[in-house]
Amino acid sequence: MKATVLAHADYSIAEIDPRLYGSFIEHLGRAVYTGIYEPEHPTADENGMRRDVIDLVREIDVPIVRYPGGNFVSAYNWEDGIGPKDQRPVRLDLAWHTSESNEVGLHEFSDWCSSVGTEMMLAVNLGSRGLDEARNFLEYANHPGGSYWSDLRIGNGRAEPFNVKLWCLGNEMDGPWQIGHKSADEYGRLAHETAKAMRSFDSSLELIVCGSSNAKMPTYPQWEATVLDHTYNEVDYISLHMYFDNKAGDTPNYLAQNKKLDDYIVSVSGVIDFIKAKKRSSKDVYISFDEWNVWYHSKEQDEKILKGNDGWPFAPPLLEDIYNFEDVLQVGLILNTFIRRSNVVRIACLAQLVNVIAPIMTAPGGEAWRQTIFYPYMFASRYGRGTALDLRVKSPTYEVADIGEVDSLDVAAVHDAEGGFLSFFVVNRSQTAIETAFDLQGFAAAPSIADYQVMTHADLKAVNSLEQMMEVAPRAGDGLVIDGASLAGTFPPMSYQMIRIKLQPAAQ
Incomplete structure (x- = not known):
C-alpha cells in the first residue's frame, strides 16, 4: 500500500498550547500513596516523594497536572x-470506597x-460544597498575606502564594455517580456564581466548567449548551472526558475510535460557537480535555474492590491497567487527534500519571518503570511543541461499523520554527506495510533526519512489567530517505513512528 503526505509551512492549524500534554493525579488507588509519595522508599526525598518517579515524570516533560480529582x-x-x-x-x-489519610495535600503536592x-x-x-469553600481555597492558595486564609497558609510554612492560575469548577457534575450530582441548570447557576466570585478576587484566572463525562451521556450535548448559556462570559474552557477500550477484542474497531473522539470535539466546538453567537460575545471558550486514556484492563478487579467487600482500604491497587503494545497505537492516535484539533483543544490531561491508568508504574518499596504508553506520550510532549500543521494526507482506508471510513495511516505534524525542527507522529493501524512519500514545502533548504524512533512488536498484547521493563520500547528506525x-x-504494519527533521537556517 502507498500513501502521500504534503506538509507546507504555511498550512497551519494553531500554535499548540504546551498544556495539551498535561496529566492528572487524583487521590485514588496508589496514584499518591506508593505512587508519587512513599517516605520509606529508598529513593524518597526530604518530602517523602519518590525520586525515581520524579525522574520519569521529568523525562516526559509534563507541563501541568490536574489535582486532587476526579470523582x-x-x-x-x-x-x-x-x-x-x-x-x-x-x-x-x-467516590472510591477507601480511606484517605490526607498526608499529602496542597503544600506537599x-x-x-x-x-x-x-x-x-x-x-x-x-459537589458536596460550593462557592464559599472555593473562594476560601483560592484565597489560601493565591493571596499574598494579611487575610485569614492567606495568613493561615503562611503559618503553615508557605510565605509566598502558590499563584495557581488554572481552576476546575468541579468534576463530571453531569454524572449520577458523582457526589452532589446536579442538573445542567443547577450546576450552571452554581458554576456561574462561583466563577464570578473567583474572578472578583483575580480577573486573570483561567476557569474550566464541566462538560459531559462522555459522549454517550443522555444529557449530551444539551448539557454543554445549558451550562455554557449560564457561564459563557465567566469561563475560559469547558471540560470533556473520554476513555477507550477494546473489550470486544476487535483491533480494527479499537484503533478507529479516535474518529469518535474527533466527532466529539467537533460537536462541542459547534455548541461553543452557537452559545457565543447567542450571547453576541467576542470572547472565545476552548476545550480542556482533562481526562483521557485507555481504560478497561483492570475493571473486573476494580469492581470487586469497589463493591465494598473489603471495607475501607487505604490506597488499594485500583484502576491499575497494564498496557500492551496495541494501546501504544491507540494513545498515539489520540494524541494525533489533539494536535490536529489544537485550535480548539488547548488543554488535555492524560488520566492518570502514576499507577492509576498510568504511563508510570511502581512497586511499593521497589522499582518504577515505564508502561508501553509512556513512549508516545513522551514523544508528543517533548517534540509536539510549536505550530500544528494542516497536512494533506492521502492514505489507504478501511471501513468500521458505526464509525465509517478511516485512514490506515494517521499522521500529525508540528513545526518548531524557533528550534528549527519539524516533527511527524505516524501510526500505521493496518496489517500491511505502507510505503509513504512526504512532500515538505515552504521549509528551509537541506533538511536532515535528526531522530527517527519506531515502535513495533510481533504481539499486540505484549506488556512491560517489573520483570521485563523494556519488552515494549522504541528503537532507532532505519530506511527513511x-x-x-x-x-x-x-x-x-501496526507501528508507531516519531520522525524529527532538522531544518537548516535559511541563507542570509
Whole structure:
C-alpha cells in the first residue's frame, strides 16, 4: 500500500498550547500513596516523594497536572490536607470506597510539582460544597498575606502564594455517580456564581466548567449548551472526558475510535460557537480535555474492590491497567487527534500519571518503570511543541461499523520554527506495510533526519512489567530517505513512528 503526505509551512492549524500534554493525579488507588509519595522508599526525598518517579515524570516533560480529582474532589475538604500532618483527619472517600489519610495535600503536592517542573491545575469541590469553600481555597492558595486564609497558609510554612492560575469548577457534575450530582441548570447557576466570585478576587484566572463525562451521556450535548448559556462570559474552557477500550477484542474497531473522539470535539466546538453567537460575545471558550486514556484492563478487579467487600482500604491497587503494545497505537492516535484539533483543544490531561491508568508504574518499596504508553506520550510532549500543521494526507482506508471510513495511516505534524525542527507522529493501524512519500514545502533548504524512533512488536498484547521493563520500547528506525523537500520510507504494519527533521537556517 502507498500513501502521500504534503506538509507546507504555511498550512497551519494553531500554535499548540504546551498544556495539551498535561496529566492528572487524583487521590485514588496508589496514584499518591506508593505512587508519587512513599517516605520509606529508598529513593524518597526530604518530602517523602519518590525520586525515581520524579525522574520519569521529568523525562516526559509534563507541563501541568490536574489535582486532587476526579470523582474524589466532589466530597473533598481541602482544609483536611493542610497544617501539621499528625493533626490531619482520616476521612472516608465515598467516590472510591477507601480511606484517605490526607498526608499529602496542597503544600506537599505543590512541592512535588516544583520538583518535576510542572504547574498545578486545581479543582474545587462543587459537589458536596460550593462557592464559599472555593473562594476560601483560592484565597489560601493565591493571596499574598494579611487575610485569614492567606495568613493561615503562611503559618503553615508557605510565605509566598502558590499563584495557581488554572481552576476546575468541579468534576463530571453531569454524572449520577458523582457526589452532589446536579442538573445542567443547577450546576450552571452554581458554576456561574462561583466563577464570578473567583474572578472578583483575580480577573486573570483561567476557569474550566464541566462538560459531559462522555459522549454517550443522555444529557449530551444539551448539557454543554445549558451550562455554557449560564457561564459563557465567566469561563475560559469547558471540560470533556473520554476513555477507550477494546473489550470486544476487535483491533480494527479499537484503533478507529479516535474518529469518535474527533466527532466529539467537533460537536462541542459547534455548541461553543452557537452559545457565543447567542450571547453576541467576542470572547472565545476552548476545550480542556482533562481526562483521557485507555481504560478497561483492570475493571473486573476494580469492581470487586469497589463493591465494598473489603471495607475501607487505604490506597488499594485500583484502576491499575497494564498496557500492551496495541494501546501504544491507540494513545498515539489520540494524541494525533489533539494536535490536529489544537485550535480548539488547548488543554488535555492524560488520566492518570502514576499507577492509576498510568504511563508510570511502581512497586511499593521497589522499582518504577515505564508502561508501553509512556513512549508516545513522551514523544508528543517533548517534540509536539510549536505550530500544528494542516497536512494533506492521502492514505489507504478501511471501513468500521458505526464509525465509517478511516485512514490506515494517521499522521500529525508540528513545526518548531524557533528550534528549527519539524516533527511527524505516524501510526500505521493496518496489517500491511505502507510505503509513504512526504512532500515538505515552504521549509528551509537541506533538511536532515535528526531522530527517527519506531515502535513495533510481533504481539499486540505484549506488556512491560517489573520483570521485563523494556519488552515494549522504541528503537532507532532505519530506511527513511530524505532528499531536499522529499522524505520517503515504508512504515511497518501496526507501528508507531516519531520522525524529527532538522531544518537548516535559511541563507542570509
